[in-house]
Amino acid sequence: MGGVPARAAAWLLFALLLSSSAHSFYLPGVAPRDFITGEELIVKVNKLSSTKTQLPYDYYYLKYCKPDKILNSAENLGEVLRGDRIENSVYRFRMREEEPCKVACRLTLDAESAKNFKEKIDDEYRVNMILDNLPVAVLRQRRDGSQSTTYEHGFRVGFKGNYAGSKEEKYFINNHLSFRVKFHKDELTDTARIVGFEVTPNSIKHDYKEWDAKNPQVTTCNANTKNLVQGSTVPQEVDTDKEVVFTYDVSFMESDIKWASRWDTYLLMNDDQIHWFSIINSLMIVLFLSGMVAMIMMRTLYRDIANYNQLETQDEAQEETGWKLVHGDVFRAPINPGLLCVYVGTGVQIFAMALVTMIFALLGFLSPSNRGGLMTAMVLLWVFMGLFAGYSSSRLYKMFKGTEWKKTTLKTAVMFPGILFAVFFVLNALIWEERSSGAVPFGTMFALFCLWFGISVPLVFVGSYLGFKKPPMEDPVKTNKIPRQIPEQAWDDWLLCLLLVC
Incomplete structure (x- = not known):
């Protein structure tokens, strides 16, 4: 009878848990923030990026308006590896308070500054800014004729053109920014x-x-009438000793879009941005190769089955023909079994990292609002998946009856990451010479070394120890003591296959 009260108490506790109020949660760094009217909004600047070149640059690499003190925002590992450099700027707003024609600063371009601006305009670099974890974007109409719009991340540094009646090409800078902040209002608060x-x-x-200097005013735009341009709309040319006045205005617009759906427009892609030709080309290659392999396999199987059906005596049935010719050599250890085990362990590590990364992405942990989260997750998962790399390589090595498992484990832990890190170090040195923000700082390089030798390498040895303690895997067929002689193939055979794949 003593179990009845205990069972009743358990059911009561379960009912209380079900009736308790539920509270949702947000991932770290992406929780919504409520702003009151007049609250200061701080715009941060990010890297300069381009689709023509893969080198990002710091925003202040170009001669833009600088605050009195440049402050770097705390960034995660993925943001640093991507080349993000998030800093404060001179652009400051107040919530739901419009500011027309506000002067940011006045600068005079020297020869080097003008040269840098022209190079970035040639390479179609775009300026990236951030407000409340949202990147700035240029509104574009979709080209399919629908009424929906899409965003282009960032805005162009400038453009090239020529004056009316002149064929000489000039460079012009986008020195006036018209910001529009969309907000969703809470009617209760x-x-x-x-x-x-x-x-x-x-x-x-x-x-x-x-x-x-204290209250700069320009005549080309009037803050009182909220008209941007008064009179001539001559663009600002980029050249040595040219004076550039940077201005901006801010407007606010109420929107029906809720905070949870604010990234939908950013992620909406134009059809012309989808590489349909590359996708169709890849699918055709996969289908062609798969069909070719399937046809070869089917012909081989049909021929073997036909041969088996034509056998008339028991002695003929026991003869080794077709695939039976190599069944005693399939599980023979290769010339260098340790190297094969290293490759298999590394492949398992990459596959496990990719699989878990996709699972996290499907669960929403790697959303675009979590900037740098994907790169950080991939690096950390690669480090922790060293356990599976060591386990799989040691299991295969023991099946080959190997004895130097420590040597194989060390190769699994350092060979592929070492090659990768050597290439990464050389490329990083070249990027550093270009003064790009994509160059990884020394502190981050040291952190990667610590993750490699402090976590990944020990986990590989732990996995290898656990795998080597297991009994060896048994071969399903007996391996012949004398290996079958396989004639060497002509070099043009594998070259033809390689050309077909390419």
């Missing part, structure tokens, strides 16, 4: 959440009567 950050870049050669 009157607070708002930012759901969009758009910009319209313009190139304007500003004029002014007299420069007042």
Whole structure:
């Protein structure tokens, strides 16, 4: 009878847990933030990026307006490896308070600054900014004729063109930014959440009567009438000793988009951005090769089955024909079994990392709002999957009756990462020479070394120890003591197969 009260108490506790209120949670770093009217909004700047070149640059590599003190935001490992450099800027807004035609600064371009601007305009570099963890984007109409719009991340540094009546090509800088902040309002608390950050870049050669450093005013745009351009709309040319006045204005627009759906427009892709030709080409190659292999296998199987059906005596049935000719050599240890085990262990490590990464992505842990999360997850998963690499390599090595398992384990732990790190170090040195923000700092390199030798290598040895303690895997067939002689193939056979694959 003593078990009845205990069972009743357990059911009561279970009922209380079911009736308790549930609270949702957000992933670290991506929780929504509510802003009140007049609250300061801080715009941060990120790297300069381009689709024509893979080298990112720090925002202040170009001669843009700088705050009194540049502050670097804390970044995770993935952001540093991607080349992100998030810093503060001179652009500051106040929630739901429009600011037309605000002067950021006035600069004079020297020869080096003008040269850098021209190079980045030639390479179609784009400026990336961040507000409330949302990247700035340029609004574009879809080309399929629908009314929906898409975003282009960042805005162009400038553009090339020529004046009317002249064939000489000039460089122009986008020195005026028209920001529009979309917000979703909470009717109960009157607070708002930012759901969009758009910009319209313009190139304007500003004029002014007299420069007042404390309260600069330009005549090409009027803050009182909220008109951007007054009179001529001459673009701002980029050249040595040219004076550039950087200005911006801010507007706010209420939106029905909720905070949870604010990334949908950023992720919407134009059809012309999808590489249909590459996708179809890859599918055709896969289907062609798969069909060719299937046809060869089917012909071989049909021929073997036909031969077996034609056998008339028991002696003929016991003869080794077809695939039976090599069944005694399939599980023979290769010339260098240790190297094969290293390759298998590394492959298992890569496969496990990719599999777990995709699972995390499907669960939403690697959303675009978690900037750098994908790269960080891949590096950390690669480190911890060293356990499976050591286990699989040692199991295979023991099946080959190997004895130097420590040597094989050490190769599994350092060979592939060592080659990768050597290439990475050389490329990083070249990128560092280009003064790109994609160059990994020394502190991050040291952290990667610590992850490699402090976590990955020990885990490989632990996995190898566990795998070597297991009994060896038994071969399903007996291996012949004398290996069968296989004639060497002509070099043009494998070259033809290689050309077909390529």
